[in-house]
Amino acid sequence: MNIFTLQIVLETFSFLILLITTIVFFLQFNFKNNWLKTFSFSGMIVSNISIFTLLLTRWITAGYFPISNLYESLFFLIWGLNTVWLLLYQSKIKIQLLDISLSLLMTFLVGFLHFILPAEMRIASPLVPALKSNWLMMHVSVMMVSYSILMIGSLISIIYLYFLYKIDKLLLTLNGSTLSTLNGNLNSSLYNFQYNSISNLGNYHNLLKDLNLIKLSKRLDNISYRLITFGFPLLTIGIIAGAVWANEAWGSYWSWDPKETWALITWLCFAVYLHTRIIKGWQGKRTAIVASLGFIIIWICYLGVNLLGKGIHSYGWFF
Template identity: 45%
Template sequence: MIFVTLEHILTNISFSIISIVITIHFMNLLVYEIVGLRDSSEKGMIATFFSITGLLVSRWISSGHFPLSNLYESLIFLSCSFFIIHIISKKLNHKNDLSTITTPSTIFTQGFATSGLSTEMHQSAILVPALQSQWLMMHVSMMLLSYAALLCGSLLSIALLVITFRNNINFFCKSNNFLIRSFFFGEIKYLNEKRRSVFKNTSFLSFRNYYKYQLTQRLDYWSYRMISLGFTFLTIGILCGAVWANEAWGSYWSWDPKETWAFITWTIFAIYSHTRTNQSLQGTNSALIASIGFFIIWICYFGVNLLGIGLHSYGSFTLTSN
């Protein structure tokens, strides 16, 4: 009973904090960036991470197994994974911040887990024999981390396509614009100075195209970094799953629906990685492939749960016994 109460408290705390964080973040983007508020949003993200982590730990202690056995727990872990991706991006370059992507993703996944699923699906159940393995932690955690990184990278690619094919480029030329302030990471002043020195005698249209070019380059840069990280996690997760499948079912690969879609997801992002090696295919071509991958990931993640079929149908929406 104490663990149920603790989970309820931590869920409400994390959801409340992340709601405040996303409000502060969009205030900074749409109105005026205040250093104090930006620091508060970062602290809020950390507090949310510890709340979600505490929730997972309490379920781990109460259930006696790593909390990745059903859809609710995997969604909570996915929301935690978005924060991990957020921290990784900060470590790669302290000026860079993907909170425009990671913060809404965190609140969306946690909101769906707590409000979109039935109360019965929130309950922790005894693991079926196939899931009673040490591979559960390694395989599922790697897959969810890969989903988080790939989704972030794919969303950046979608933004790149929207910006590239938008006719009215005036939307992207204001220094206080949402997208520019989101992805230029405090470098607007530097870019303004560079623009004045490089385009001193050119037309105003060149100024606009310059900002648009800089923004698309920044989106493409971070999209590639996030997808590369996610593709690495995905490869590790699939390999761990193959070893686990051999132990549990006597076969490394059986073309189960979940395995098939995981292979399709891996293939899509392998093609994306290949296009990045060819300079003529970079930019919009590779972004288009990543955008397709965004939808493939959701099919891979939710497809089996919606259908409730196959060897990976644990935690399906129908709550049927497998």
């Protein structure tokens, strides 16, 4: 079996495992079952190992760290997302909608690489002179890890906003006295919400049961905050490493290439998030909106600019 055939096998296997795992997560969302929970966790581990094996095999055969093009860096990003999820899960942080959305996202990305990306972009090729640098591993790997952490932190903020919207709608169906009773506790109760189906909330007592207003705290928002706080310094280090590498390769630390510009926009977005949290004391909805915007900006920076834009970072697929 040659390397390209093995690559195809690992791609296909990873896609099927992630697809099955996503289906199991959907079933687990509606039916509480320990067997489903075990199977979904095992699926994430197996897919993680499969993608890691693909990257390791490519590293050994190509002779360089596999993050030099779209195919390699996107698989590295998928592996990073998977690994961060496993670390959160092992830390007893379990959010069902995060499980579903993240596994669905990874399934889509692997499917994109396997079924849509042109074959010539999936073949390992010798590095151009500018990429033959130790800064390649330093810059790109740190950027991908920071993206993984920031994406999951932003996804948690999106989930928070979604349930805040759903619960606000539910509160409109309650009488004024109930609204005044719950209003003070609402924002602080959504964060650790065990996301059972909202459609099953039939009355006030069920609402109290599902939200667990007395016991629940700002955990979800705090998880997002901790992840973004950890991912932001890595993003900063990655951008600085890229600037040093650019100076080494092209004689300039910053050239306002579209990729560099959007990397700065990404950095500014999460800097605003942390500034408003730490300095202004914002919490909840307002900071969650900023973090959710960051999720979109990351994808524009990483994928959109590379495929649609022009510049030294463009993969040149469409142009």
